[in-house]
Amino acid sequence: MDTTKKRLGFWSFVSFGIMALILLFLVYPIFGLMKEAFFTQGSGFTLDAFQKFFSKNYYYQTIGNSFQVSLAVTVISLLLGIPFSYFYTFFQLKGKKLLFVLCLLCTLSAPFIGAYSWILLMGNSGLVTNFLKTFGITGISIYGFGGIVLVQTLKLFPLVVIYMNGAFRDIDNSLMEVAESMGCKGVKRFFKVLMTLTMPTILAAALLVFMRAFADFGTPALIGQGFQTFPVLIYNEYLSENGADFHFAAAISFIAIIVTGVIFLIQKFATNKFSFTMSALHPIEPKEAKGAGGFLMHAFCYLLVAIALVPQIYIINMSFRNYNNSILRPGYSLVNYQKAIQKMLYRSIGNTIVISVVTLAIIIVVAILIAYLVVRKGNVFNNAIDTISMLPYIMPGAVIGISLVIAFNKSPFVLNGTLAIMIIALVIRRMPFTSRSATAAMMKIPESIEEAAVSLGASKLKTLVRITVPMMSSGVISGAVLSWVSIITEMSSGVILYNNKTITLTVSTYNAIVRGTFGVAAVFAAVTTVFTVVCLFIYLKFTKIEDVKL
């Protein structure tokens, strides 16, 4: 069978190619990381790094800290997000669309910009702090546990909202009516029916929030101060005073992977237990939000979004204020922008654009190919590709950064300090998300559509390019634009991999904040925010609000 062989040949080639890339850029670095963690030049196999970690409170406490923070963030995000989504879906709130877009903006904004804006408001010389001082109130501080939880919750609760909106939309109204006809209504119905129906989604959202909170580096790095979390520890150990301590950083990274891996498995197990499918023939019809209840609902939703967003808008204001390092001076000017330009503003923007566009292009092509292989050419090998490419899902960005540094700082592959390694890190980080959405989009395309094209004389390649890819595109593009945002706002791996030539907007922001040049930091943050907003609008061009998925 000549033709079939030829076809198999093409796709086998693609399979092997992708597998080779995954082995080189994902598996090899992970093995490198493990080797670095368990072996030293002098003594061969050793667990000394792990002993060191578990012998000092200073180290192992960070796991506890991270768990505390992530757990608190997860619980509070659910407590805020579920009612928000309930009001949003079951009632006709005013300005619904705007509310949702703002929600999206909260969650898409760069992770540490929220933190920085709260520093400007409630930090040592923040607006609110100073304001309170005039009344003699002191001691309220954004730094530490509470601050981290506040900032992360405000960024992550919209994830719960988006997930729950989808779940609530899948509930058939007749289920509500059945419950009511059996005397179960109001609050009782909310807990007995709605919560159980949406349990798989709640778990999925909870996991996502937990993972994001756990892996977040920017927020705790900026406002944790004495309260050190796990990713911050990894970064600090990596950049310790006595030069880079790869051995110890690798060991901690390994622990991080184990921890997130276990959480992932627990969540998988729980979701499978609760899993079932639903589709709504008669979707919920939103009721009017009247009276005091209606007012409270509006107040709740808008206040929440405002608290999450207003500080970030305040940053843009601050970027035009006169600063002398971290000291605020009266008046407005563009002096911060001039200083930022000296601090490589253009290069940061340029790098950010190049990195994000190239990364995105690679991700889209590879994700589509993986989706095709998994859905149409499912076999052990291709399923292995799928599974392995999901691994980064449980790897915090800092861990990916460190494993790449370890893998590519010596021959045969020297990539450190290049844009390529930044791109590789981002491709690896975002691939699981895009390949998931591409696979989902691919699943929805009946094979017969491709067969129809082939029966009409189109070649396999032409069918892929003309029929399959365009049909997947709406799903893939919207997922990709979201990836684009997260690539632009990504920092945790960038901050480990960057150098002066490959610096990005987020890293520049971070550096400026750390250096205490608050005005310059505000400029970088403002530019990043503008980028985010632009991406969001592009995204909304491609996506109906009901279809938003993260």
Added chain:
Amino acid sequence: MSVGIKIKDAVKKYGQNTVIPDLSLNIRNGELFTLLGPSGCGKTTLLRMIAGFNSIEGGEFYFNDKQINTMDPGKRNIGMVFQNYAIFPNMSVRKNVEFGLKTKKVPPETIKEETDKFLKLVHVDQYADRMPDRLSGGQQQRVALARALVIRPDVLLMDEPLSNLDAKLRVEMRTVIKNIQRDVGITTVYVTHDQEEAMAISDRIAVMKDGVIHHCGKPKDIYQRPADLFVATFIGKSNLLKARFLTESGRHYLEFLNGYRVPFEKVLKNAPDQSDVVVSARPEELLVHPAGENAPKEGLRAVISDSVFLGLNTHYFVKLETGEEAEVIQESRIDSLLPPGSKIILTLNVEKANAFDAQTTKSIMEGVNNSTDAPAEAVNGEEG
């Protein structure tokens, strides 16, 4: 140019699992040929082997004299219509129909001309610039048909094309398909599990089960003289009654379990005497007589357990004295239904009823037309 299809000893395997053990079939040029059978019988598999989407594990497939076993689907010059229509959702109706012509690099003016012609043929010309999601199921199916036909294929392959439509549209569309097929004169292989649909449109039908053709012939032959018990029960409704086949002094009889004996002559000459048979009687082939003085002496006594009034006919569900159950149809009468519990006597229409060997389940009737060879060219058929 339309072709005849010849299939010799086809084998289909999925791993160790043999789906089609050994199947031969000849389809005449210009014929509308239907593969009919329950789901899982291998009919779609066979169609996809003809199309080239399924590999062929054994045997030979020919379009006229050209072997096509390993030919790429795109090169077989087939038009295919899918169960879910498989309309390209990212292209307008016109672009869908043009697609095949464009891949064949037909000159643009011909593309326009041909596309217009076929859009008109299937009556969707007024929707030419619409996107498919704004078409109804029936309209999408017409577009799929136009798209398959516009490339002037040698063979039209249709895989359950109507099963996603509602009942009324299904009846309407099968007339459309039949008329267009006849006008275009293209060899068509049609797959369906709906026996009524198959009867309505086919020149010939192959009734399949487990990858084997049980009966291949004209709709009328299959309905009236099914080749075996499976075909008798799959096509239309049949009551199965146990009986013995007897020959006495040169005459043949059926004797039912209660001793009711009827002469039964239209059987094969070599039908074995004194053998157990299964009589298949369609509901209209059992005649209903209310018990009473006018009732025939001989017959199957039965009690009505339920009835359904359907306007023209009334269906009775009855319990026979032999313990068997049956469904019978009587033209509705003006006076009244026979109420449940009524005693009746059933007699057999011996001209129409069929009998099958209880062991082999094969028909023992004469006049069974079952052949996978292509029939001689019809009078108005053109030479392939």
